[in-house]
Amino acid sequence: MNLTLRVWRQKDANDPGKMVEYPANNIIPDMSFLEMLDVVNEGLIAKGEDPIAFDSDCREGICGTCSLVINGVAHGGQRGTTACQLHMRFFKDGDTITIEPWRARAFPVLKDLVTDRGAFDRIVQAGGFVSVNTGGTPDGNAIPVGKVESDLAMDAAACIGCGACVAACKNASAMLFVSAKVSHLSLLPQGKVEKNQRVLSMVKQMDKEGFGNCTVTGSCEAVCPKEISLNFIARMNREYGMATLKGADIKGRSGD
Amino acid sequence: MKLDSKIPSGPLAQKWDKHKFDMKLVNPANKRKFDVIVVGSGLAGASSAATMAELGYRVKCFCFQDSPRRAHSIAAQGGINAAKNYQNDGDSVYRLFYDTIKGGDFRAREANVYRLAQVSVNIIDQCVAQGVPFAREYGGLLANRSFGGAQVSRTFYARGQTGQQLLLGAYQALCRQIGKGNVKMYPRTEMVDLVVVDGHAKGVIIRDLVTGEITAHAADAVVLATGGYGNVFYLSTNAKGCNVTATWRAYKKGAAFANPCYTQIHPTCIPVSGEHQSKLTLMSESLRNDGRVWVPKKKGDTRRPDQIPEEERDYVLERKYPSFGNLAPRDISSRAAKEVCDEGRGVGPGGLGVYLDFADAIKRLGEDTIRERYANLFDMYEKITGENAYKTPMRIYPAVHYTMGGSWVDYNLMSSIPGLFVIGEANFSDHGANRLGASALMQGLADGYFILPYTIGNYFASEKQPKPKLDHPEFKKAMEGVQALTKKLLSINGKRTVTSFHRELGKLMWDKCGMARSAESLKEALKRIPELRAEFWKNVKVTGEGAALNQDLEAAGRVADFLEFAELLCLDALTREESCGGHFRVEYQEEGEAKRDDEHFAFVSAWEYQGPDKPPILNKEPLVYEEVHMSTRSYK
């Protein structure tokens, strides 16, 4: 296949950036999208040009590193698929493909298609955990968990933290990401103890990072490579409401 | 170099308890005075950084990904072993210990493995308390599955994403400590050198991958949790960024490298589809619980799988290893696949594949059950190959997956440089010549949560050291070395890309030092590697500049190290004149099975660096088995 790429190039965080066109020739349908970019980059390096910077690591859809907006859609539009798992058979010979970074105030571009998603880490640092130290924990089977709740917790915990939900949202809201972590932990007996403080602290940090509000358009769910359900947002809103009523103390971090 | 494994005396089952009692402690108020650097935030790095911070140490943690949550551990699919015996099927600490020693083909250190089996039970408790959503039975208790090399069901799992959930548990524990200010986290950074002062590890040199800035960091101890070196083969199931840089540069500062030739080839990966391939994808071994491996009996049979009748199929593993069948260990299953493909009975493009067929399991259990167990793996398979494995058998082929070799460490997980500890896949300690499935996650977390945090205290309390100082000339020297290396890479401006060198090296390693090795093939590799390395330093083209985000430069540094390390790997393979576990020398076999030589090779090879132009010294740590009898491994 022969394709034309229109790629966002931006030298560093301060550069205004622009779209640049590159041909991508002799592409094989069995290639992954990132392998196609590898081929283009090999060509650029051979010509002494700066290759296109993009993030990836596992290349099997689980680490959440890859982060490309392809033809205007985060991860490219194949249901439940990260950019690294998108294969070129999804495209047609002669296609023009635009490739851009995640765009959100809370995810500044570092170079080309590489962004800084440290805001997600800081939200987890604010309370996305169960406060247990290593050692002295009870036997694993001392805490039975119903299969239904456990499966639902796992559905939420499957989030890979890629940030596609933010990139897809017109308000750049992080609600799907935050609600997935909040729900994973509060659905389990181990996480219930701190559930009030957790939701308040995490939401507070989310707001501080500059993510926008959720207007429940569902665009996040549509692009989520792990198909995390919008229901978790509703669940978190309920939890947040309850926690506010109870007026949990969020001055300290949860559980400390 | 004198290698002292520091194995405690006394009966095997009591060594760890006795050692914990004998080790000196650091008083809680004094822990605050010790700085620890942890390089790596995978299972081993994140769990150790969090635990040491909980204990009161001041920790700095580095990783090259943009978040500690993205370490390669995230990709582990199948599960984690523990000797809980929840299934009442006869499991015990002793059985897990024995299976691991036997699985490792009697090339692991007995005392370490026993301790691993002992603490395995604590890991599950810890992870459950953190909220890791392990699979459950309807009654609410934890579920288990079986893995290769074991006849009991002791593997805990979270769908096909066990590594992800365990890492997120450790990451969250780490985040809690970062939030409290007890750990300072440095994502998007790479350790490019180790600093040794008066024989003790005292710090690291770090390159900031966003700005390119090179800085020095001092500490009372350094921990490497930097993962495995499988990418020396270019194509492997490892993440793209996995590399040998940290342990290799430590080797050049005096940390012996043990058993580099012990590499694991995993039998169930998606076959290579073409030249452009950038990595290989694993299909978890857990699939072998329900999938049956077969090839046509006839050579060059190009019929579709559904057109090949039952009696014309060869269920290779069931035929050769009736008691373990499709759950034979990895090294054995991989070789069986290679054998039938070499005979011309392989399937798929190029004949490099065997079928993994779920038709019987689907008939027996229904498609829904299979979907519940493996949906994410079947989905991934379909995304990559475009084929639906519920309808047609998967095609699989072996690929490089895990590296048992690594930095040599003693019982305390300390390398041959005092103050430098190495944990997780980066060390050599527990898996001998072959690792059993679901044991790497166990080892990473055992090291990080339950072993290192104790043994590091013993080092601080018993070897009183002067405080590290950044103005020591060794820091300056190391910084200058790194700057010179960067400059050199950027100035060559040759004609070949970094990837082209990496690919060529990988192909050479796979052909000459892969699933089967011989003196002849290894000598060829040992001749070719230095030539390729020389060409690299003359003809590589690295674009861009040093003081910026430059992925080409990052890759160049890693490939430069692989080009040196590969030589040591092949040398180790050449000097080990026996077959054991993942190391199969064609000269040493009996009826197609690996032939170990306990009389001459029951030792750990710990290589010592002598300088750029001198051959390394081979130090031998004898493997003494007090408890188990070294038997011939049989899965028949």
Ligand SMILES: Cc1cc2nc3c(=O)[nH]c(=O)nc-3n(C[C@H](O)[C@H](O)[C@H](O)COP(=O)(O)OP(=O)(O)OC[C@H]3O[C@@H](n4cnc5c(N)ncnc54)[C@H](O)[C@@H]3O)c2cc1C
């Ligand atoms: C696809 C796949 C599936 C697997 N499935 C299983 C399974 O089911 N069960 C099982 O037990 N095992 C499994 N394994 C093996 C297991 O996942 C690994 O052995 C284990 O996770 C390694 O953990 P680690 O903490 O030692 O290293 P890693 O998770 O590899 O982490 C390495 C860390 O070091 C950092 N790092 C490396 N070099 C540097 C440097 N120079 N500077 C700064 N930071 C650096 C990285 O950023 C990263 O944070 C699997 C492996 C693969 C590839």
Ligand code: FES
């Ligand atoms: S690179 Fe890991 S999810 Fe895409």
